């Protein structure tokens with residue numbers, strides 16, 4: 330189809346895993362994209378650090394002068410795929426101020442600067458889209474901002490980091506410990522040379538901030554998200570989880586809570602948790618992502634797919650690019666930032682969840698009742714206790730391991746209980762404290 334519409338000029342900042350795929354799709358699908366948009370997309374330039382003629386695109390498309398590229402009069406939409414927070418923030422602000430619409434996949438930036446960037450887009454009456462910033466190819470931002478705009482979202486819980494999900498899936502299926510599963514993930518290219526952002530939960534926390542902001546019409550930043558990583562999860566935890574009919578997943582949870590006084594609050598948190606094998610998130614394995622949304626009228630919705638990778642992420646970027654381009658052709662804008670609810674963020678201490686506590690204890694009578702008493706004193710109700718004898722390398726009994734699963738308790742009550750347990754003579758060490766999600770008891 331040939332259109333008479335003026336072309337839409339596009340600048341792509343970044344030509345790495347995602348940027349190169351976006352450029353490929355713009356070139357390979359040019360005719361279809363023009364038909365869907367009503368005007369051709371024309372690539373005006375690609376921002377990179379290294380301008381060279383061995384990069385598979387004409388060298389005159391490449392530039393290391395990002396500011397000059399986003400300032401061009403013939404650029405209508407800037408697609409930012411450089412990461413991390415800077416220089417991306419500066420480039421996006423500059424583009425928005427010059428009246429360009431912006432599409433980005435930059436979760437680290439969106440989790441700290443949404444307010445500033447959304448305001449700049451508002452001032453310029455242009456679009457700012459970021460579907461690819463959460464869960465790669467999986468549409469979750471648009472369903473939350475548009476499809477569910479008339480409903481009330483109660484909870485968004487998901488597996489939003491493929492690296493940690495790969496590591497935990499390996500530990501579960503092979504019995505490997507954390508370090509060898511991480512080494513495997515690195516060898517296969519699932520973990521970066523410095524895996525801190527993934528394994529310590531920073532990446533998932535950035536995505537939780539973005540999801541919570543949209544779901545609850547409240548600005549939530551990465552600093553508001555309670556965060557624990559997966560580095561302390563052991564193969565013994567997986568064995569205990571199996572015995573309890575569970576697996577362990579790194580979850581990002583965003584929840585609307587009502588206090589006893591009737592006040593609404595938002596909780597956003599990331600931590601490894603036991604999940605019953607019957608829960609839909611338990612069967613999300615390897616590098617896949619999934620997000621479960623619960624809304625008042627819609628009930629439970631699940632989104633599942635590839636949460637990272639060049640082509641899958643480019644799919645989400647292209648969706649945003651087509652939307653922004655259509656708005657240029659037809660007039661109008663996509664949804665603006667919605668932050669009217671301004672709900673307070675709930676500290677983790679107030680959040681009720683179920684817990685799994687594993688500890689090594691002396692192997693003698695009366696231990697179990699001493700341990701149970703500490704839970705009782707703080708009104709942390711026990712749902713299940715398992716005790717296993719331990720043997721040393723010579724096959725001799727050498728103490729016991731107790732695993733306690735609680736009913737719902739607040740983080741504050743549980744933390745006090747764990748401190749008191751650690752001080753008991755009969756407790757030789759607390760092995761791990763994990764939450765149990767996906768059950769209602």
Ligand code: NAP
Pocket residue numbers: 342343344345346347348376377378379380393395409410411412413416434435436437461462465636637638639642
């Ligand atoms: P990448 O492979 O590291 O590519 C980054 C690109 O940006 C490179 O082409 C690099 O240029 C360019 N760049 C970096 N700093 C620059 C600077 N100061 N000036 C000019 N160009 C610069 O990154 P990626 O994996 O494609 O990720 C891009 C963005 O998408 C990030 O925000 C990331 O968080 C997000 N994202 C990625 C994925 C994924 O699976 N990869 C998934 C979801 C979201 P050179 O090529 O010259 O070095």
